[in-house]
Amino acid sequence: MTQQQQFEALVEWLRSAITEQEAFTLGYNAEASEFIRFNHAKVRQAGHVQQASLNVKLIDDGRHADLHLTLAGDAQVDLARLAEALQQLRETLVLLPQDPYLLPNTDAWQISNSQNPPLPDTARVLEHISELAEGLDLVGFYAAGPLYRGFASSWGALGWHQANSFNFDWSLFHANGQAVKANYAGHDWDDATFARRFQQAREQLEFLDQPLRTLAPGQYRAYLAPAALDEIIGMLCWGGFSAEALASKTSPLQRLYNGDARLNPLVSLDEQVTGSLSPAFSGEGYPRRDLPLINAGLAQEQLVGSRSAAEYGLTANGAGGGESPSALSMAAGALELEQVLKQLGTGLYISNLWYLNFSDQSAARLTGMTRFATFWVENGEIQAPVSTMRFDDSAYSLLGTALEALTCERELILSASTYSQRQTASSLLPGALISRLTLTL
Incomplete structure (x- = not known):
């Protein structure tokens, strides 16, 4: 099942599980991210994080309570966790006063948007960074991958969003301890654009050879x-x-x-x-x-x-x-x-x-x-x-x-x-x- 299908299956179960007087909103957050850390222009740590979670709000007679839960990616386990969360929220609601500023959206809207251009090949990105950083003291952090967001309500609202992105945040350090900080981020990695951004940082690094100038206020x-x-x-x-x-x-x-x-x-x-x-x-x-x-x-x-x-x-x-x-x-x-x-x-x-x-x-x-x-x-x-x-x-x-x-x-x-x-x-x-x-x- 895709992330969207997993989310919609949980939505359908929750809609069937609530009573007539109850209402809910359900938020979904997920990612599949590559994380790579650099020090002295070398890869020092590389990993992949895949995670998903829900934000569940239960509403009953002007009272509301929220609960955040992590999903396992197994349909049966996740349904069991959601059922347990629903019961916890019901037990909490009876202890709460009505909220005078609660204003849920009761419109049954539907929005779907997927921005999924091909992500840069990680091996190629690392090779390009290594080539440009040869001989430099580079410290940086690279993150890339799809992000997923979903929303649903008992009133019929259903939203889905996927966006692929990358973000490379780095600094070039001079031997004297000063540094140039730079960043390259977006949807579509372009070698030429990144090379220009890196060259600008490298040129600025050379100026750090000069003695510091102190200015008067x-x-x-x-x-x-x-x-x-x-x-x-x-x-x-x-x-x-x-x-x-x-x-x-x-x-x-x-x-x-x-x-x-x-x-x-x-x-x-x-x-x-x-x-x-x-x-x-x-x-x-x-x-x-x-x-x-x-x-x-x-x-x-x-x-x-x-x-x-x-x-x-x-x-x-x-x-x-x-x-x-x-x-x-x-x-x-x-x-x-x-x-x-x-x-x-x-x-x-x-x-x-x-x-x-x-x-x-x-x-x-x-x-x-x-x-x-x-x-x-x-x-x-x-x-x-x-x-x-x-x-x-x-x-x-x-x-x-x-x-x-x-x-x-x-x-x-x-x-x-x-x-x-x-x-x-x-x-x-x-x-x-x-x-x-x-x-x-």
């Missing part, structure tokens, strides 16, 4: 590579587009959604479900659609989960429990990658940022550290690596008044998290040229 022109911009956008996603955060006035983008501020007209952000690794339905059972979040610098739609919909009188649009984007896409600009250093002129080339947090959440003010391969550039040429610095600046400047250009080429960044399971979250982002970035120490 102040404002500097800067280029944020897609990975660095991803850290900033990622922080804004912590409640930035959340209906609950906006209703409770705790969103870092509160001023934007209130109409009291705007971002640069170059900035357009969408939750681009179509074509992404993320399923077109939520774990709560609501279909998802493409949503414009910011258009030409102005706030548009917000992400609404079922509880926010119930509490604030809104319409749920398929947002997950955290109401954060999971398929974020930022519109490209017109700046060619080959022109980045020339247009930067004199300033900072920032490959990565880390340890970000809000220094003033209500003002969308962020602080964090430069990380890996941050370079000082003069007259369009890299001069030296820069000592680790802290920045503190507002998104209304970085993505507003100080934003000069966005690159026409965007980078797909997949979640590298493997906690419990591989994730489907992604962002598609350009690089950003900033006229001033405030360094504080």
